[in-house]
Amino acid sequence: xxxxxxxxxxxxxxxxxxxxxxxxxxxxxxxxxxxxxxxxxxxxxxxxxxxxxxxxxxxxxxxxxxxxxxxxxxxxxxxxxxxxxxxxxxxxxxxxxxxxxxxxxxxxxxxxxxxxxxxxxxxxxxxxxxxxxxxxxxxxxxxxxxxxxxxxxxxxxxxxxxxxxxxxxxxxxxxxxxxxxxxxxxxxxxxxxxxxxxxxxxxxxxxxxxxxxxxxxxxxxxxxxxxxxxxxxxxxxxxxxxxxxxxxxxxxxxxxxxxxxxxxxxxxxxxxxxxxxxxxxxxxxxxxxxxxxxxxxxxxxxxxxxxxxxxxxxxxxxxxxxxxxxxxxxxxxxxxxxxxxxxxxxxxxxxxxxxxxxxxxxxxxxxxxxxxxxxxxxxxxxxxxxxxxxxxxxxxxxxxxxxxxxxxxxxxxxxxxxxxxxxxxxxxxxxxxxxxxxxxxxxxxxxxxxxxxxxxxxxxxxxxxxxxxxxxxxxxxxxxxxxxxxxxxxxxxxxxxxxxxxxxxxxxxxxxxxxxxxxxxxxxxxxxxxxxxxxxxxxxxxxxxxxx
Numbered sequence: 001x002x003x004x005x006x007x008x009x010x011x012x013x014x015x016x017x018x019x020x021x022x023x024x025x026x027x028x029x030x031x032x033x034x035x036x037x038x039x040x041x042x043x044x045x046x047x048x049x050x051x052x053x054x055x056x057x058x059x060x061x062x063x064x065x066x067x068x069x070x071x072x073x074x075x076x077x078x079x080x081x082x083x084x085x086x087x088x089x090x091x092x093x094x095x096x097x098x099x100x101x102x103x104x105x106x107x108x109x110x111x112x113x114x115x116x117x118x119x120x121x122x123x124x125x126x127x128x129x130x131x132x133x134x135x136x137x138x139x140x141x142x143x144x145x146x147x148x149x150x151x152x153x154x155x156x157x158x159x160x161x162x163x164x165x166x167x168x169x170x171x172x173x174x175x176x177x178x179x180x181x182x183x184x185x186x187x188x189x190x191x192x193x194x195x196x197x198x199x200x201x202x203x204x205x206x207x208x209x210x211x212x213x214x215x216x217x218x219x220x221x222x223x224x225x226x227x228x229x230x231x232x233x234x235x236x237x238x239x240x241x242x243x244x245x246x247x248x249x250x251x252x253x254x255x256x257x258x259x260x261x262x263x264x265x266x267x268x269x270x271x272x273x274x275x276x277x278x279x280x281x282x283x284x285x286x287x288x289x290x291x292x293x294x295x296x297x298x299x300x301x302x303x304x305x306x307x308x309x310x311x312x313x314x315x316x317x318x319x320x321x322x323x324x325x326x327x328x329x330x331x332x333x334x335x336x337x338x339x340x341x342x343x344x345x346x347x348x349x350x351x352x353x354x355x356x357x358x359x360x361x362x363x364x365x366x367x368x369x370x371x372x373x374x375x376x377x378x379x380x381x382x383x384x385x386x387x388x389x390x391x392x393x394x395x396x397x398x399x400x401x402x403x404x405x406x407x408x409x410x411x412x413x414x415x416x417x418x419x420x421x422x423x424x425x426x427x428x429x430x431x432x433x434x435x436x437x438x439x440x441x442x443x444x445x446x447x448x449x450x451x452x453x454x455x456x457x458x459x460x461x462x463x464x465x466x467x468x469x470x471x472x473x474x475x476x477x478x479x480x481x482x483x484x485x486x487x488x489x490x491x492x493x494x495x496x497x498x499x500x501x502x503x504x505x506x507x508x509x510x511x512x513x514x515x516x517x518x519x520x521x522x523x524x525x526x527x528x529x530x531x532x533x534x535x536x537x538x539x540x541x542x543x544x545x546x547x548x
Contacts, residue, residue, distance in 0.1 A: 005119065006112040011176070014105045015183070018097070022187050025093040029191065032086050036079035037193070043072045090191045101184050109180040113173045120173070124166040131158050178211045224486065224536055228507050235514040247514055254395060260509035261401035262463060264502065265456030266480040267487075268408045269449035271501045274484050275425040276445055277493035278345065278352035282360035283453060283480050286337065287473025289367050290330040290457025295468030297326040298379040298461070305374045323383055330458045335450030337363060342446025346439045360477075367470035379466035387462040400459055404452065409498040417444055426494025482529060483508050485536045508532075 006014070030038075050056065050064045135155040142148050185204055188196065196204070219226075239247040246252075266287070270280045296303055302313045314322050341355040388397035412418040423431040424441045432438050461468060487504030489496030508529070515525050 005116045006109065011109055014108060018101060018105055021096055022093050025089050026190055029086055029089050032082040036075060036082050039075035040072060040079055043068050043075060093191050097184060097187065106180050110177060113177040116173050117170060120166060120169045124162060127162045131155065131162065181207055220539055220542055224539055232510060232514065235518060239518055242518060247517060256510050256513050257398045258395040259513065260505050261397045262456045262460040263479060263509065264401040264505050265404055265452045266476060267483045267501050267505045268404060269452035270480045271484045271489050271496060272421060272445040272448055273352060274489045274491060275421055275494065275496050276442060277425060277491060279481060280352065280449060281356045281477055282363060283477035284473040284475060285360045285363040286334050286453040287457045287460065287476050288470045289333055289363050290454055291461050291468035291472045292367055292371060292376060292470060293329050293333060294326040294458050294461035295376040295379055295466040297329065298322050298383050299376060300378050300380050303376060305371055305376050307370045319380060319382060323386060327458045331451050331454030334454035335447055338446040338450030342443045346442035364470060371470060373470055375467055375469040377466055379461065384462045384465055397459060397463060405498060405502055412498060421445060422494050479508055482533045486532060
């Protein structure tokens with residue numbers, strides 16, 4: 001081996017002066033923190049423990065906390081007294097690391113790793129050449145078909161073993177280089193008690209990403225996005241040539257975001273159900289029901305059509321009351337139906353495909369029968385400007401979608417319900433054993449979906465200025481489900497992010513908008529959508545198989 005390649009002992013010898021110097025400073029810091037910062041943290045933990053503990057009476061808790069508070073004040077006084085000295089020692093250690101760590105340790109290790117990488121690759125190439133030569137010589141001596149077949153099989157296994165040995169050695173080199181990089185931040189972590197600057201955090205994350213990067217996993221995770229982005233780029237190039245109009249303009253981007261906003265509510269709703277390995281086939285009919293309901297309540301003048309033969313007139317109510325009433329009724333009706341499907345799914349373990357399909361049929365049948373399938377015309381023209389006004393040309397309906405994204409992200413990531421949602425989706429049996437109510441979580445997911453469907457259909461009514469009918473929203477269920485799947489919400493359960501749902505909705509809306517501008521037939525757009533869906537699910541299945 002190249003004598004410029006460092007052994008493990010040589011690497012440790014290079015690092016020893018750094019560890020000794022920083023270790024000596026760390027020892028001084030630890031002695032200063034012993035009765036100060038360390039004691040503050042310990043006492044705060046004790047106070048939290050007493051507050052949570054139910055074996056004490058309130059008087060006992062108050063007495064214990066008061067005692068700890070006295071000790072805490074003393075520890076904080078020591079901490080304040082030693083603060084400047086500790087800061088000075090930390091600064092001294094950091095200056096030493098900045099001046100010496102890269103120069104005396106990390107760069108020599110990095111260069112050694114690069115040389116060793118080249119060496120093992122060369123060694124592998126020579127090994128392959130040797131094996132190929134031996135294989136050819138062995139084949140030249142054989143005439144029996146079975147013996148030739150066995151030799152080829154043995155040769156293939158030897159090549160595989162050599163490949164595995166190469167990958168093993170390359171991984172060991174990669175591990176050493178990463179360990180050398182991470183050791184600096186380990187020392188800083190000890191000095192500062194896990195307080196890193198923004199740039200230090202970014203640097204560590206980037207290095208960790210490079211360290212764990214796997215090409216196959218990357219393409220499994222992002223391959224579909226890359227293809228769709230390439231398709232969109234191609235459409236941006238083709239559209240000006242074919243239609244003599246640019247696709248990627250400010251107004252077109254706003255139009256895409258405006259169209260995506262109501263659909264965002266629907267996708268966020270069904271994403272929670274997919275997280276539980278479910279789905280919802282009734283979304284489109286929910287939109288039709290919500291659009292019809294909102295149009296009837298916010299209709300301009302007396303309704304021209306009836307519901308079960310009765311013509312409604314809400315013109316006597318103030319506009320703002322009608323707007324709020326329309327929203328409340330939309331949410332109420334959608335939540336009632338999603339709760340019905342959720343009950344059968346949670347209580348009787350019925351697959352959501354069946355319970356939501358039943359919902360779809362019931363909603364369409366009831367609304368069509370009640371309204372005779374007619375469209376209810378336009379809503380009051382002042383209402384869209386109240387709900388989703390345009391400010392200097394900017395459609396504020398986008399802000400409604402942003403608010404929904406923020407709220408659902410908070411629910412999924414920062415609440416007990418959100419954590420339970422992932423737990424039940426990942427393994428309902430284990431979640432149940434750990435004390436999580438699978439019934440309540442399932443019902444909660446369906447009810448949350450109902451609220452989002454109601455809100456989304458109400459916004460769509462305002463965006464389209466009415467025109468509600470039972471047939472409105474047909475196909476929206478597939479769009480919402482497809483957006484979630486493309487966004488990485490897995491049907492295997494317990495896997496998915498809000499950011500993925502957002503990306504999925506934007507991808508589908510942008511693609512549909514682009515194809516429409518290009519003049520592609522609507523039926524062919526369904527073909528594109530189907531190809532994207534099956535590709536997304538295939539990749540999801542491959543990820544699941546790889547994980548297994």
